[in-house]
Structures are given as structure tokens and as C-alpha cells.
Amino acid sequence: MxxxxxxxxxxxxxxxxxxxxxxxxxxxxxxxxxxxxxxxxxxxxxxxxxxxxxxxxxxxxxxxxxxxxxxxxxxxxxxxxxxxxxxxxxxxxxxxxxxxxxxxxxIWDAKNLVENLLSELNMYRDEVDSLYTAKHNFEDIVGDEKRFKKIKAFAQQIANHPYTTVLITGESGTGKELIAHAIHNNSCRAKFHFLRINCAAIPENLLEAELFGYEEGAFTGAKKGGKPGKFELANGGTIFLDEIGEMSLSMQSKLLVVLQEQVIERLGGNHPVRVNVRVIAATNRNLELMIEEKKFREDLFYRLNVVHLEMPSLRKRKEDIPILTRHLIEKLNLRLCTMVAGISAEALDLLGQYPWPGNIRELENALERAIILADMENTAILNTRHFAFLNNRYDFQLASPSQSLKSATQEFEKEVIIKTLNDTDFNIIKTAEYLEIDLSSLYRKIRKYNIKVKE
Ligand SMILES: Nc1ncnc2c1ncn2[C@@H]1O[C@H](COP(=O)(O)OP(=O)(O)OP(=O)(O)O)[C@@H](O)[C@H]1O
Ligand SMILES: [Mg+2]
Missing domain, CATH: 3.30.450.20 (PAS domain)
Structure with missing residues (x-):
């Protein structure tokens, strides 16, 4: 060459x-x-x-x-x-x-290039906006059960008090995040950001920088020009501290100071910034129990617990299963591009018998699976066949057909306890609740059948 x-x-x-x-x-x-x-x-x-x-x-x-x-x-x-x-x-x-x-x-090539870049930039802007905005409203929160309706009405009132801190508790999948979105969207803070922080997902050493930001040179690897924290970004709006029960004690102390003073200071910085943010915290842990175990600060608990919304489990509001099912089928049809028209009375009955340890999220997942199955066979109405997988929980075969009734019953009992323990991730209290027996008899049976309980 x-x-x-x-x-x-x-x-x-x-x-x-x-x-x-x-x-x-x-x-x-x-x-x-x-x-x-x-x-x-x-x-x-x-x-x-x-x-x-x-x-x-x-x-x-x-x-x-x-x-x-x-x-x-x-x-x-x-x-x-x-x-x-x-x-x-x-x-x-x-x-x-x-x-x-x-x-x-x-020059028009350059212009086209700039235009393409601008439209790409706008796409990312929209994306960031959607990350920072609350999507759900009170209309999306379905339920007619008496206590549930009271909680929803209470949440609607809280929306009008934009400075009130809210603590939302409840089992996994009961709608804690949904209600936090709705509170933000119905408050005068709606035009500002809604920012969610998952306290369990962010490593402890990064959480402080994530919440409060940092100045340039605050630590090795700190970005040039520093970075604002979520509290600063949410200024005017709402910060949703999800899974607050997983926050370390030292972070809890820092958060308490921010809640008391309404002032944050970036890591490595020395000028405090006043912030105006509503804090909504959520957890599926029992914080009062954690306080007894010295894993959660009592003073922070009282600071967060100004208003407490306790989301009921789906087991405690089974009468809402039909209306939730209808709502979720509509929602899933849109998402999956399917046209399932409804559900048979028998299938609805079956859903009513199931204990739903994963609550509404589990119901939504079960419906999604059923809709896909029905869609594959071109059936417009969901029926029991499409929910066969739910039955597997208690489906078991007799070890030997010539068993005595007593030993077969005991075997069944043991099987059910093991399955429920597995489903609740070995949570003894929940297992007793699902099986509708008291704790002492559950412990007795665990000993009797020599069931291994994970630590
Ligand atoms: N009352 C309700 N009406 C309609 N949909 C609901 C309701 N409650 C929950 N959902 C739906 O159930 C799913 C789970 O809700 P969400 O994420 O708010 O639960 P969560 O309590 O935050 O759960 P986790 O503790 O696991 O984070 C979401 O898809 C939500 O839209
Ligand atoms: Mg959640």
C-alpha cells in the first residue's frame, strides 16, 4: 500500500x-x-x-x-x-x-445530525421524567371492602396535607407503592418529582450519596462537578423511601436529622441546603418488633409514623377478589394485547379459596399466566383449567394406597405445613395465619413431624 x-x-x-x-x-x-x-x-x-x-x-x-x-x-x-x-x-x-x-x-447533513441528536435527547428526557413521576392515581386503586375503603379515603385526605410524613406498612404486593403514587399525584406536589429509593437495593455505603448527593472530590471515584442527591432532585415533590426497614442504623440517624431540620448537606460539602420534600416511607417489616430488637430507631419511627396506613392483606379482603380480578384483566389485556372477556364463576371461586401469600401482585401474576394460556387456545373466558397451577400447592399423591386414614391424614398435614412454610419463606407467624391455627399448635406439629425450619 x-x-x-x-x-x-x-x-x-x-x-x-x-x-x-x-x-x-x-x-x-x-x-x-x-x-x-x-x-x-x-x-x-x-x-x-x-x-x-x-x-x-x-x-x-x-x-x-x-x-x-x-x-x-x-x-x-x-x-x-x-x-x-x-x-x-x-x-x-x-x-x-x-x-x-x-x-x-x-450543512443540512449537520442540521439533520443535530436534529437526530435532539430528538434522542428528548426521548431520554421523557424517560427520566417518567422515572421521576408518579404513575398511579386513586382510580387505579380498586377495592370495596369496608376497612380498605376507609384506608383509601384516609389516604385521599392525607394528599391534601403536603407536609405530612406518611408510613405505609403491609405485606408484599398489597399496594403500598400504588398508594404512595396516588397520594403524590393528588397533592399540590404533583407538578414536582416523585422519587423512589429502594433502601434494600442500594448498598449501604452508596445510600448516603444517593440520598444527599456529593461534592466533587468527596471520595475516590466521585464525579466531576459532584452530584445532587434524591432529596435535592425531589425538592418540591415527594420522596418515597421503599423498604425503609432495611436501612442501616447509621443511615437512620442521618435521615432523622434531615426530617427534623429539613436541611441536607452533600457529602464532602459544607453548605447546607434547605429542602421542601414530603417523605413517604414503606415497609413490609414489623417496625415495632424491630425497635424491640434494636434494629430500628424508635425516634425515627415516631417521626415517620405521623400518619400510618396499614394495607390489608388480600386474605383479609377476599370479597374484593372479583372486582380486583375484573380490573386486572382489563389492565393485563392492554399490556398483553389480548382480548380476554372475563372469568367463569367456578374459576372465581377457586381464586377465592387460595390464600394469596403474595397478595395482589400474586393475583396479577396468576391472571397474567391464565390470560396467556387462554389466549393460546383462543378462549375468551378464563376458567379453572387456566388456574391449574394454583392447585399444585396442595396437590399430592398418597404414598401408598393401603395407608390407614390416620397416617394418610398426618402425611397430608405434614405436606401442607411444609408447603406453606416454603411459600412464606419460613415465616412461622404467616404460616400459622394461612393455616388458621395458632402458633403453639403449629410449633407442636413442626416438632411432631420433625420438620426442618430454616433459621
Ligand atoms: N387495590 C389495588 N387495586 C388495583 N391494583 C392493585 C391494588 N393493590 C395493588 N395493586 C397492584 O398490585 C401490584 C403490586 O402493588 P405494589 O407494588 O404497590 O405493592 P407493594 O405493597 O409495594 O409490594 P412490595 O412490598 O412487594 O413492594 C401492582 O401491579 C399494583 O398495581
Ligand atoms: Mg413496593
Whole structure:
């Protein structure tokens, strides 16, 4: 490969560059194919011709006489706009010619590039906005059960008190996040950000920087210019501290100070910033028990617990299963692009018998699975067949057909206890609740059947 040839090819064939070389008298010695195409002239009317004949407005002569480059001027060829530059070529200290080129053959290419970048930027902006906005409203929170309706009405009232801190407790999947969104959206804070922080997902050493931000150089790896924390970003709006029960004791102390003073200080910084943020905290842990075990600060608990919403488990509001099911089928139809019309009475009955340890999220997942099954067989109404997987929990086979009734019953009992323990992640209290027996008899049976209980 000869460098000279490569350069020659680059110069003449580079489709992104209109370029030409003239000698010190302004005679065109060479021109790139792109430029020739733009001029729409045959080669013999270009090469060896005075540049003035080809492009009367040329700046080449200025460069040839001054010996100074002209960079980045507007250049028009046959109504097409370009950004061009012309630089002198020197030999032994004398100007022997000039090299003229445009980086973008057409300024509109640059414009298109900028427009594409802008639309991409706007897409990311929207995405960030959607991350920072609360999606759900009170209309999305379905339920007619008496106590549930009271909690919902209470939450609607709290929305009107934008400075009140709220603690939402309840088992997994009971709608804690949903209600936090709705409170934010119905308050005067709605036009500001709603920011969720999952205290369990962020490693303890990063949580402080995440919540309060940091200044440049606060620690090794700190970004240039520093970074605002979620409290600063949520200013005016709401911060949702999810899984607050997982927060370390030292972070709890720092959070308490912020709640008391309404002031944050970035890590490595020394100017406190006043913030106006409503805090909504949620957990599925029993914080009072954690206080007894010295795992949660009592003073922080009282600070958060100004208003307490306790989301009931689905087991305690089984009468809501039909209306929730209808609502979720509609929601899932939209998401899955399916057209399931409803559910049979028998299937609804089956859903009513199931204990739903994962609450509404589990119901939603079960319906999603059933809808997909029904859709695959083109059935419009969900029926018991589509929920067969729920039955597996208590489905078991007799070890031997000639068993006595007593030993078969005991075996069944043991099986049910083990399955429920597994489902509740070995939570003894929940297991007793699902099985509707008291704790002492559950412990007795665990000992009797020699069931291994995880620590
Ligand atoms: N009352 C309700 N009406 C309609 N949908 C609900 C209701 N409660 C919960 N859901 C739905 O159930 C799912 C779980 O709700 P959400 O995420 O709010 O639960 P969570 O209590 O925060 O659970 P976790 O503790 O596991 O985080 C969501 O898809 C939500 O939309
Ligand atoms: Mg949640």
C-alpha cells in the first residue's frame, strides 16, 4: 500500500468531503468526486481551469495573497449550504497553492445530525421524567371492602396535607407503592418529582450519596462537578423511601436529622441546603418488633409514623377478589394485547379459596399466566383449567394406597405445613395465619413431624 495513493483516494473519493487543490495562480489541479458532483460539471470543465470560472465567488485568492487560512465560512454551491475552509500550501516558505474543503458536504447533513441528536435527547428526557413521576392515581386503586375503603379515603385526605410524613406498612404486593403514587399525584406536589429509593437495593455505603448527593472530590471515584442527591432532585415533590426497614442504623440517624431540620448537606460539602420534600416511607417489616430488637430507631419511627396506613392483606379482603380480578384483566389485556372477556364463576371461586401469600401482585401474576394460556387456545373466558397451577400447592399423591386414614391424614398435614412454610419463606407467624391455627399448635406439629425450619 502506498501512502500517496491512499491519500489521493481519500481526497478524491471521500464522500463526506468536498475538496479541491489550486496552484498559486488559482488553476484547479485536483477536485474530489463529491465536489464535482455538487458542481454538476464534467471533469474537463474543471481540472486545469481557473477557479474563478468554476466558482466565481471563490475565497482562494484571498488565501493565496495573504497566506492565511480561512476557516469555517459559509459556502454555497448550487443552492446548497456548506461550511468550508481554505488553507494555503507552502513550499520553502512561499505560497504555492491552496487547499479548499468543506467538512460536511451539505450543512443540512449537520442540521439533520443535530436534529437526530435532539430528538434522542428528548426521548431520554421523557424517560427520566417518567422515572421521576408518579404513575398511579386513586382510580387505579380498586377495592370495596369496608376497612380498605376507609384506608383509601384516609389516604385521599392525607394528599391534601403536603407536609405530612406518611408510613405505609403491609405485606408484599398489597399496594403500598400504588398508594404512595396516588397520594403524590393528588397533592399540590404533583407538578414536582416523585422519587423512589429502594433502601434494600442500594448498598449501604452508596445510600448516603444517593440520598444527599456529593461534592466533587468527596471520595475516590466521585464525579466531576459532584452530584445532587434524591432529596435535592425531589425538592418540591415527594420522596418515597421503599423498604425503609432495611436501612442501616447509621443511615437512620442521618435521615432523622434531615426530617427534623429539613436541611441536607452533600457529602464532602459544607453548605447546607434547605429542602421542601414530603417523605413517604414503606415497609413490609414489623417496625415495632424491630425497635424491640434494636434494629430500628424508635425516634425515627415516631417521626415517620405521623400518619400510618396499614394495607390489608388480600386474605383479609377476599370479597374484593372479583372486582380486583375484573380490573386486572382489563389492565393485563392492554399490556398483553389480548382480548380476554372475563372469568367463569367456578374459576372465581377457586381464586377465592387460595390464600394469596403474595397478595395482589400474586393475583396479577396468576391472571397474567391464565390470560396467556387462554389466549393460546383462543378462549375468551378464563376458567379453572387456566388456574391449574394454583392447585399444585396442595396437590399430592398418597404414598401408598393401603395407608390407614390416620397416617394418610398426618402425611397430608405434614405436606401442607411444609408447603406453606416454603411459600412464606419460613415465616412461622404467616404460616400459622394461612393455616388458621395458632402458633403453639403449629410449633407442636413442626416438632411432631420433625420438620426442618430454616433459621
Ligand atoms: N387495590 C389495588 N387495586 C388495583 N391494583 C392493585 C391494588 N393493590 C395493588 N395493586 C397492584 O398490585 C401490584 C403490586 O402493588 P405494589 O407494588 O404497590 O405493592 P407493594 O405493597 O409495594 O409490594 P412490595 O412490598 O412487594 O413492594 C401492582 O401491579 C399494583 O398495581
Ligand atoms: Mg413496593
Amino acid at each position: 502506498q501512502i500517496g495513493n491512499v491519500l489521493e483516494d481519500l481526497f478524491t473519493q471521500n464522500q463526506f468531503m468536498a475538496a479541491m487543490i489550486v496552484n498559486n495562480e488559482g488553476i484547479i489541479l485536483s477536485m474530489s468526486d463529491t465536489y464535482m458532483r455538487l458542481l454538476n460539471l464534467p471533469k474537463e470543465k474543471i481540472i486545469g481551469r481557473p477557479v474563478k470560472e468554476v466558482t466565481p465567488n471563490t475565497r482562494v485568492f484571498t488565501v493565496l495573497t495573504t497566506g492565511k487560512a480561512m476557516v469555517g465560512y459559509n459556502w454555497k454551491v448550487n443552492d446548497r449550504n456548506m461550511i468550508a475552509s481554505t488553507i494555503p500550501i507552502f513550499k520553502e516558505g512561499k505560497v504555492v497553492g491552496a487547499f479548499a474543503y468543506s467538512v460536511f458536504p451539505d
